[in-house]
Amino acid sequence: MTTSADPRATFDYAPAPESRAIVDIKPSYGLFINGEFVDGHGKAFKTVNPASEEVLAEIAEADDNDVDLAVKAARRAHRGWSRMPGAERAKYLYRIARIIAERSRELAVLESIDNGKPIRESRDVDVPIVSAHFFYYAGWADKLKYAGYGEQSLGVAAQVIPWNFPLLMLAWKIAPALACGNTVVLKPAETTPLTALLFAEICQQADLPPGVVNIVTGAGGTGQALVGHPDVDKVAFTGSTEVGKAIARTVAGTDKRVTLELGGKAANIVFDDAPLDQAVEGIVNGIFFNQGHVCCAGSRLLVQESVADDVLHRLKRRMATLRVGDPLDKNTDIGAINSAEQLARIRELSAVGDAEGAERWSPPCDLPSHGYWFPPTIFTGVNQAHRIAREEIFGPVLSVLTFRTPAEAVQKANNSPYGLSAGVWTDKGSRILQIANQLRAGVVWANTFNKFDPTSPFGGYKESGYGREGGRHGLEAYLK
Amino acid sequence: MPFQPMLGGMVATQSDVEPTPFRDLDVTRSDSSLRRFLHGLPGVDQVGAEQRAAALGTRSIKTSAKAFALDLAISMVDLTTLEGQDTPGKVRTLAAKAMRPDPSDATCPATAAVCVYPDMVATAKEALGSSGVKVAAVATAFPSGRAAMDIKLADTRDAVEAGADEIDMVIDRGAFLAGRYLEIYEEIAQVREACRRENGESAHLKVILETGELQTYDNVRRASWLGMLAGGHFIKTSTGKVQPAATLPVTLIMLEAVRDFREATGTMIGVKPAGGIRTAKDAIKFLVTVNEVAGPDWLDPDWFRFGASTLLNDLLMQRMKMKTGRYSGPDYVTVD
Amino acid sequence: MTRADVRKTYKLYIGGAFPRSESGHSYVVEDAKGKFLANAALASRKDARDAVVAARGAFGGWSGRTAYNRGQVVYRIAELMEDRRPQFLEALSSSEGLTSRQATAALDAAVDRLVWYAGWADKLTQVVGNANPVAGPFFNLSTPEPTGVVAVLAPQQSSLLGLVSVVAPVIVTGNTCVVVSSFARPLPAVTFSEVLATSDVPGGVVNILTGDATTVGPWLASHMDVNAIDLVGLAGSPELAAELEVAAADNLKRVHRAPAAEPDWALEPELDAMTRYLETKTVWHPIGV
Numbered sequence A: 001m002t003t004s005a006d007p008r009a010t011f012d013y014a015p016a017p018e019s020r021a022i023v024d025i026k027p028s029y030g031l032f033i034n035g036e037f038v039d040g041h042g043k044a045f046k047t048v049n050p051a052s053e054e055v056l057a058e059i060a061e062a063d064d065n066d067v068d069l070a071v072k073a074a075r076r077a078h079r080g081w082s083r084m085p086g087a088e089r090a091k092y093l094y095r096i097a098r099i100i101a102e103r104s105r106e107l108a109v110l111e112s113i114d115n116g117k118p119i120r121e122s123r124d125v126d127v128p129i130v131s132a133h134f135f136y137y138a139g140w141a142d143k144l145k146y147a148g149y150g151e152q153s154l155g156v157a158a159q160v161i162p163w164n165f166p167l168l169m170l171a172w173k174i175a176p177a178l179a180c181g182n183t184v185v186l187k188p189a190e191t192t193p194l195t196a197l198l199f200a201e202i203c204q205q206a207d208l209p210p211g212v213v214n215i216v217t218g219a220g221g222t223g224q225a226l227v228g229h230p231d232v233d234k235v236a237f238t239g240s241t242e243v244g245k246a247i248a249r250t251v252a253g254t255d256k257r258v259t260l261e262l263g264g265k266a267a268n269i270v271f272d273d274a275p276l277d278q279a280v281e282g283i284v285n286g287i288f289f290n291q292g293h294v295c296c297a298g299s300r301l302l303v304q305e306s307v308a309d310d311v312l313h314r315l316k317r318r319m320a321t322l323r324v325g326d327p328l329d330k331n332t333d334i335g336a337i338n339s340a341e342q343l344a345r346i347r348e349l350s351a352v353g354d355a356e357g358a359e360r361w362s363p364p365c366d367l368p369s370h371g372y373w374f375p376p377t378i379f380t381g382v383n384q385a386h387r388i389a390r391e392e393i394f395g396p397v398l399s400v401l402t403f404r405t406p407a408e409a410v411q412k413a414n415n416s417p418y419g420l421s422a423g424v425w426t427d428k429g430s431r432i433l434q435i436a437n438q439l440r441a442g443v444v445w446a447n448t449f450n451k452f453d454p455t456s457p458f459g460g461y462k463e464s465g466y467g468r469e470g471g472r473h474g475l476e477a478y479l480k
Numbered sequence B: 001m002p003f004q005p006m007l008g009g010m011v012a013t014q015s016d017v018e019p020t021p022f023r024d025l026d027v028t029r030s031d032s033s034l035r036r037f038l039h040g041l042p043g044v045d046q047v048g049a050e051q052r053a054a055a056l057g058t059r060s061i062k063t064s065a066k067a068f069a070l071d072l073a074i075s076m077v078d079l080t081t082l083e084g085q086d087t088p089g090k091v092r093t094l095a096a097k098a099m100r101p102d103p104s105d106a107t108c109p110a111t112a113a114v115c116v117y118p119d120m121v122a123t124a125k126e127a128l129g130s131s132g133v134k135v136a137a138v139a140t141a142f143p144s145g146r147a148a149m150d151i152k153l154a155d156t157r158d159a160v161e162a163g164a165d166e167i168d169m170v171i172d173r174g175a176f177l178a179g180r181y182l183e184i185y186e187e188i189a190q191v192r193e194a195c196r197r198e199n200g201e202s203a204h205l206k207v208i209l210e211t212g213e214l215q216t217y218d219n220v221r222r223a224s225w226l227g228m229l230a231g232g233h234f235i236k237t238s239t240g241k242v243q244p245a246a247t248l249p250v251t252l253i254m255l256e257a258v259r260d261f262r263e264a265t266g267t268m269i270g271v272k273p274a275g276g277i278r279t280a281k282d283a284i285k286f287l288v289t290v291n292e293v294a295g296p297d298w299l300d301p302d303w304f305r306f307g308a309s310t311l312l313n314d315l316l317m318q319r320m321k322m323k324t325g326r327y328s329g330p331d332y333v334t335v336d
Numbered sequence C: 001m002t003r004a005d006v007r008k009t010y011k012l013y014i015g016g017a018f019p020r021s022e023s024g025h026s027y028v029v030e031d032a033k034g035k036f037l038a039n040a041a042l043a044s045r046k047d048a049r050d051a052v053v054a055a056r057g058a059f060g061g062w063s064g065r066t067a068y069n070r071g072q073v074v075y076r077i078a079e080l081m082e083d084r085r086p087q088f089l090e091a092l093s094s095s096e097g098l099t100s101r102q103a104t105a106a107l108d109a110a111v112d113r114l115v116w117y118a119g120w121a122d123k124l125t126q127v128v129g130n131a132n133p134v135a136g137p138f139f140n141l142s143t144p145e146p147t148g149v150v151a152v153l154a155p156q157q158s159s160l161l162g163l164v165s166v167v168a169p170v171i172v173t174g175n176t177c178v179v180v181s182s183f184a185r186p187l188p189a190v191t192f193s194e195v196l197a198t199s200d201v202p203g204g205v206v207n208i209l210t211g212d213a214t215t216v217g218p219w220l221a222s223h224m225d226v227n228a229i230d231l232v233g234l235a236g237s238p239e240l241a242a243e244l245e246v247a248a249a250d251n252l253k254r255v256h257r258a259p260a261a262e263p264d265w266a267l268e269p270e271l272d273a274m275t276r277y278l279e280t281k282t283v284w285h286p287i288g289v
Helices: A065-085 A086-103 A104-115 A119-140 A166-179 A194-205 A220-228 A241-250 A277-292 A305-319 A339-357 A404-415 A429-438 A473-480 B031-039 B046-058 B063-075 B088-100 B118-128 B149-160 B172-175 B180-196 B217-229 B247-265 B280-294 B312-326 C045-063 C067-083 C083-097 C099-118 C124-128 C161-170 C187-198 C213-222 C240-251
Strands: A030-033 A037-038 A045-049 A056-059 A156-160 A181-185 A213-214 A236-240 A255-259 A267-270 A300-304 A359-361 A377-380 A399-402 A421-425 A442-448 B078-079 B113-116 B133-137 B166-170 B204-208 B232-234 B270-272 B306-308 C026-030 C037-043 C138-146 C148-155 C176-179 C206-209 C228-230 C255-258 C279-285
Touching: A030 A065, A030 A194, A030 A473, A030 B063, A030 B270, A037 B031, A045 A104, A056 A194, A056 B180, A065 A181, A065 A213, A065 A220, A086 A104, A086 A119, A086 A359, A104 A119, A104 A194, A104 A241, A119 A166, A119 A473, A119 C037, A156 A220, A166 A181, A166 A194, A166 A359, A166 C213, A181 A220, A181 B270, A181 C255, A194 A213, A194 B063, A213 C148, A220 A241, A236 A473, A255 A442, A267 A277, A267 A404, A277 A399, A277 B046, A300 A305, A300 A404, A300 B031, A300 C026, A305 A377, A305 A399, A305 C083, A339 A377, A339 A399, A339 C083, A359 A429, A359 B172, A377 B312, A399 A404, A399 A429, A404 A429, A421 A429, A429 A442, A473 B270, B031 B166, B031 B180, B031 B217, B046 B247, B063 B280, B078 B088, B078 B312, B088 B113, B113 B118, B113 B166, B118 B133, B118 B247, B133 B149, B149 B180, B166 B180, B166 B270, B172 B180, B172 B217, B180 B204, B180 C138, B217 B232, B217 B247, B232 B247, B232 C083, B247 B280, B280 B312, B306 B312, C037 C187, C045 C138, C045 C148, C045 C206, C045 C213, C067 C099, C067 C161, C067 C187, C083 C187, C124 C138, C148 C161, C148 C213, C161 C176, C161 C187, C176 C213, C213 C240
Parallel strands: A156 A181, A156 A236, A181 A213, A236 A255, A267 A300, A267 A421, A300 A399, A377 A399, A421 A442, A442 C279, B078 B113, B078 B306, B113 B133, B133 B166, B166 B204, B204 B232, B232 B270, C148 C176, C148 C228, C176 C206, C228 C255
Antiparallel strands: A030 A037, A030 A213, A045 A056, A359 A377, C026 C037, C138 C279
């Protein structure tokens, strides 16, 4: 190997931290009901920075009575909000979209602090799409008659969202609901309530009528109280398949409408004629974006055996350049795992991978001593029977499997109770169309991965849930 | 009479098609074998490549890393003048600037080279003396490459004889787009021969692909491999006379090519983006791309260059800002 | 002396064949006035299981047909029903106690409904699909796809028009189904299965079980290889319908809940009769050179 004789210093990127000064985290937060922050009556809990384990704030817990108050407020507000001309509702949503854009840096920093995701992602992905989502659905509010789903709102929507994209999931839930004339009670995840509470302030800033948006914080019990409340007309949930099933059982026999966006174990299929360098980027983006805390993550790499060694070599070389660390550092690629609980789950399933005989590999990387961290990891020698090929790990852990023929690729890809997303990489157009047709998944990324847009419907087949969020299709869940 | 298949209008007989095992078929044997090889390289998805480049461009290079990058970038500049109005005076001024970019600061590194037309090589060589700053000459009927082969070779030999350390040649883009790959291969190989000096040494050859005329990233990748297979020491994006010139995604594709070529052959090839890189901020994005795509081995003037003129002053102003803590202005860097 | 009837025991329709119930059980079907009409096979949970296997087996081929072809195949069912008008009218009159005029109206409506749905096969994608203008260099298309195997608990009252109204939307969109017919009025469903058997509908696309939705239904609701379930046959039985909905949550089936009372099948259907058994697939591809 020819190398330079000059023992030049390496190009070490100095720390480039985004300033925290822009956010003002209060010592404690209440519930947002009927346009005001009020005390909760459950047992208050703490939210921590997963990168440091520093306690950020104390958060009120909504008990059954608080949830009832929030639902009542939403019910009262529904009367006026649903009768308001769509063009007027639109203006409130446009206001919200604009305020989010104006406060984007503040929201991004707060999201990274509370969630652990890299500032590069919260700044360049999450928050811009949040603003765009409100902007997109604002425009629907006075055009519902053209959408084909009726024009009448359902009433009060109970919305429960996860911790992986706290603000983005809030936008996916609230924007279409409000555009269609519904009012909402939203419960953010226990570990990531802060941006939802800042959003409550944004609702105040936008002069949104009281009760149109209510935010109740808490854990599973609060969510159950909300979903099970007899006066909600609609339940929208994003989270685990296990909880999704429980919700489906809870609402059985009622008139509540339900949409569920649940887990996944997406196959990312790489054919031997793929644009390999971009495929490697797609694999990396597919599993390491947001620490792999992504329901549509490309967590199963299916690579054609004839190029498997080459692809793995390229993948490992690329992984060695990933920068793990401080979420607020602008050069960080992989941030902190969101919670101790999630870290334990990732460790447990990875240990199962070891025990099942798969081969684990991570690039050398120094992990911070405090906080919750897991290095980018791949398992090779995985087969369909392994738990790490079937169960959602929801972390930066990729299972690598091989295939020989297109039919085998499709068969393996579809061999899962999940069906949220899939990827396919090949330079052959007709193959793309055939494979995309045969994959049983709600989103198929061909020669790309993990792309999101307000106009693009998102949601799963099979146990990945039902209903679509985004685009014209996203209106269906909130109209009758 | 037994049936005899028609092959290309010829009647094949049994003895004509006696099969023998073929091994080590040289990919550079013919246009078609070169085509099979170059078109067998993995394709490039334009959107994915551009997004990768854009993501690398978001790296935030601050403080010590920025100081390192600025000095490195200065040391990689091929300070260039390629104008009809070039005079010996202009070239001498440029040479002086190349040797001491910041006269007020002895710690400021010299640039890698000055880059001129062949007729200015002797002047540049004399002005640069033993400074270590190299002289690069564009040759082979730069920038269009539209001349007879013997003229291109004479152009090259003139520059080498006048003392050029490096020859920046252009490929025949017309031949490339017409699929006459072998012609380009032979042309590069012959120019490489013409780079030899009588003492047995050889001027380093940079092969200019003129990526703005090749249009697609697939073509950039193929032309990169063609240049490397034919023996170029460097592959270079552009003449600077065609827009777009050195873009970050084009340079990314070329860095991938040299990375893959080294893994395939053990031979390390340099990369030179030229034209259109005007700010220190841009230059740092290129260095980040070098670092993360080809690897730190290429973070060296022997393996990466910037073909530029105005870039140097912006690098110098940023460097002063780093040293003094205040913003500099055009009056505090030399105008050439 | 009057001639003794050759009494018939109607069989199940699974995978394009007419097996007896694996349990060996049958039940007596009476007419609207309580007079013996025929014996019908009493489908068991294992028959349901076999029917799901047949439906799953047929899914790939059926969903892979062109929309134009599916439309033609469904239209052909309507043609064949016309051929058997007397048999359907007889079955309707006896099963539902309809006058000849009412039975004719019901049959006409059922045939017309099939024709209506047949026409949707190659239009629905255009109506419910979208090209999505994403903010980037990507081609982005959302298209409907069949959800898979649908369990259909057919209406108990409207034994032909109701049956056709719940089966046609399922299959015209490319799904396959396991249908539990009206318990008390299975004969039109049996005649319908005889039409299907001689039509161009591939075996396994529609499987018809005569029997009791309250006993077979729970097995279908909990079956992990069934993707959706229509509970309309449990109209008026909210407790049982809720139980089945709970069971259906085990693999997150798409559930069409039972209404409080059987709907008026004479009304023109809404689009969601089809879309509730469809998934939306969104495909992204970069646009570049």
